[in-house]
Amino acid sequence: MTQPPAQHARRTPLSGWRRGAKALAIALTVAVVAAVAVGGFYAWSLSQRLQEAAVPLADAPEQPPALSEYAEPFTVLVVGTDECDDQVREAFGARCTDPENDGTRNDVNMLVHVSADPRRVTVVSFPRDLELPIPECTAPDGTVFEGSFKPPINSAYAAGGLTCVAETVSQLSGQSIPFAAKVSFGNVVNITDAIGGVEVCIGGDGIDDPDAGIDWEPGPRVVTGYDALAFLRTRKGIGDGSDLARIGNQQQYLSRLVNKLRSDEVLSNPGTLIGLANTAVNNITPSESLADPIRIAQLAYTLKDVPFDDITFVQFPVVDDPDDPNRVVPDEASAAILWDALERNAPLALTGEAGANGGVIADPSAPAPTEPAPAETTPAPDATDTPAAPEVVELPSNVSGSKADQATCSAGNG
DSSP states (O other), X not given: OOOOOOSSSSOOOSOTTGGGGGGGGHHXXXXXXXXXXXXXXXXXXXXXXXXXXXXXXXXXXXXXXXXXXXXXXXXXXEEXXXXXXXXXXXXXXXXXXXXXXXXXXXXXXEEEEEOSSSOOEEEEEOOTTBBOOBOOEEOTTSOEXXXXXXXXXXXXXXXXXXXXXXXXXXXXXOOOOOEEEEEOHHHHHHHHHHHTOEEEEEEETOEEETTTTEEEOSEXXXXXXXXXXXXXXXXXXXXXXXXXXXXXXXHHHHHHHHHHHTSHHHHTOHHHHHHHHHHHHTTOEEBGGGOOHHHHHHHHHHHTTOOGGGEEEEEOOEEEETTEXXXXXXXXXXXXXXXXXXXXXXXXXXXXXXXXXXXXXXXXTSOOOOOOOOOOOOOOSOGGGSOOOOOOEEOOTTSOEEETXXXXXXXXXX
């Protein structure tokens, strides 16, 4: 199988649009929140569309879906593929017509880890050029992939579909993955329009990236449709122009998206919510475990009150591959600290930059995201019976990232 060139180094890509698939990671977040917001009665009418292309997962949960909180910790894998949808084919030109760009790759790989008691959310982004073993897996058509020692992670989908990506990430992280969903290029356009756009911050000297088709001045900017996709795929216009820098930009978008989804602008508008739910269901391909609107509603209900300072976006720690400076391999020591902290449900403290390779910068002048006041809770009858909370874990400096309550801006290099 032909593999695309690496993107964490500065080099000319085969296709700028292929590199843009990280944008697609927003779709599952929208789908989860939207489905619960409109209520179970409407979600039932969407069941058929969800189940048509659903795929199995080895770690699918045994407990049935219910209109209540999901009791246990869980993870959701979000996979974004670089395929050409009908609604973007004409706009993408050579990306969708050049034979060298044939095939479908999982250029977005994000593991959403949700703890229990208390709830914390950690979104781990895996670089597309991360080299690691891909295990033996079976594609939806029954084709068996025998496994590979050291390909880039973004070849897993072509090897065996969504199931294979889940097995690859599970093997790397040690995390059970009961839920997963795949989204593609055109999904970003549809879903971003359904929510009415997201305001992002353009910092530095602005973004000038001909490959992404944008030339934007510094300042706040509401992006919708193709502008949102262009913002999420820009690489040469931010930081050092690398794929690792782009991950921080993606995380800025996700943080501001979470803010908007939790705002009255969305949650108090029934028309917006119904349209958003319908669009979201039409724009994800789920695992069988997630192909039930009641399950989506259950997971969303579980996440709805997580404080912004307990929603953390991080990049999986990597080091340059000594055999190929254009690719990266896992930093196993730093990763072990991250996975152990998630296992113990410890609060996370970020010690590194807001984004790797200068992709984003902290913006102290920007207003911090706001959220509704938490509901009052009744103290436990006997505080002495409450187990001690785990100490805050300071993540290594190469685990870059940000919190949902932090304001960041694209580090434009235009």
